[in-house]
């Protein structure tokens with residue numbers, strides 16, 4: 001009998017073992033299964049193995065070996081991309097490069113110029129703790145997702161938060177990147193040897209390259225600067241409930257001037273009832289006789305239990321003292337109450353509610369685990385994010401709401417959505433929650449996502465970020481950009497070793 005030839009992955013993994021040491025390479029079935037698992041309708045995507053580099057030089061060595069052996073890599077930093085992919089590669093059999101396990105240092109915090117330099121594994125919880133140890137003089141922006149999620153990975157996926165520093169890509173500066181051919185590139189002013197302004201001057205000299213490494217497969221980022229905000233002495237949030245679904249239109253009309261005129265410094269969240277109480281409740285099958293989606297009367301009963309309406313509006317002011325923020329709160333209160341439909345909830349009252357406290361935490365740059373309760377709404381913890389843009393126009397918001405509700409209801413799912421509003425557009429954070437253990441429901445969730453994607457594209461709205469199993473389809477809706485990205489991919493990654501297929505780019 002002829003001996004079987006080792007596969008390219010096997011020869012690559014044994015070369016990596018030799019170069020990095022045996023503990024930096026893991027191919028055990030338990031690890032491969034864990035890294036392939038995700039929450040998405042498309043199913044698990046097991047890698048061929050997992051590598052744990054400890055330095056930029058080791059990342060370079062891995063990339064060079066991948067070129068030699070023709071093996072595809074998948075970078076992950078903390079792999080907490082819940083509802084978007086977790087640690088899974090986009091295609092099964094890619095080798096996961098887990099940068100977070102060993103490259104997890106806060107390299108530097110500059111308290112004068114208010115920035116931090118992080119390695120890929122630095123989590124929101126870790127930075128929050130370190131800033132606290134230094135007396136909370138500086139405030140970071142955080143997501144409302146997992147505190148063990150990472151700052152660098154979230155930024156590279158175009159993640160966002162809620163404070164004035166919500167735009168994580170916008171607030172990052174100076175990347176160190178290992179290119180798919182193994183060279184190291186420093187972006188912004190960092191391209192100058194000995195640069196003293198790498199983490200300060202974002203746009204540098206010449207064309208701006210940082211964007212090439214966001215939602216892409218053109219480099220592995222090994223270090224990043226992130227700007228921080230001086231922590232204001234006083235934060236006071238405000239909340240309003242509105243009773244009816246159609247009030248969304250009026251809410252958008254009320255929110256837009258507050259953001260266009262920069263009256264409210266945070267983003268303003270407009271949270272649907274199920275998104276709010278779903279953090280604390282599980283689907284009440286006993287009340288619906290096992291039926292889905294949630295009947296209107298049960299939905300009403302649940303929101304009333306939590307003192308909510310159909311919508312919850314929230315935002316916050318910062319200032320040097322209580323007296324300084326009070327007039328701003330009064331102004332916003334008068335603005336919303338003139339609608340005749342809003343009910344005001346004060347900061348002090350909101351602090352007592354777990355459902356409302358989530359928002360105070362995120363406006364304070366404080367990581368919270370409470371919103372993750374949404375993943376328990378349906379059994380089987382399936383979750384996938386549909387993230388279209390919505391213009392800040394009330395009529396359009398209501399049209400989009402009607403479209404989403406119709407498609408979700410037809411497929412047996414609830415409308416669970418939070419509009420995160422800026423001056424001109426909001427990001428409509430739909431989370432599609434389903435039972436991933438039930439094959440029929442999982443398949444239906446996939447169909448539902450595709451129906452949403454198609455309907456929004458036909459109406460002229462695209463998404464900002466896609467779960468792994470829908471990236472190819474979402475990219476295929478665009479014109480021109482996929483071709484340019486493909487040309488860039490061939491130029492920068494001629495052997496196609498870095499995450500081929502990510503965001504539909506090969």
Ligand SMILES: Cc1cc2nc3c(=O)[nH]c(=O)nc-3n(C[C@H](O)[C@H](O)[C@H](O)COP(=O)(O)OP(=O)(O)OC[C@H]3O[C@@H](n4cnc5c(N)ncnc54)[C@H](O)[C@@H]3O)c2cc1C
Nearest residue numbers: 077078079080081082143144145149150153154159160221
């Ligand atoms: C209830 C709930 C609330 C959430 N709220 C928010 C929210 O408010 N804002 C938000 O943005 N998200 C939110 N999320 C989504 C998600 O959980 C977070 O964004 C999370 O921070 C992302 O995962 P991560 O930081 O561990 O990054 P990772 O999973 O490590 O990486 C994310 C992506 O970046 C790529 N990547 C990672 N590291 C590198 C690298 N070094 N070089 C090149 N590419 C790399 C990966 O391939 C992957 O595609 C929420 C999720 C849930 C369930």
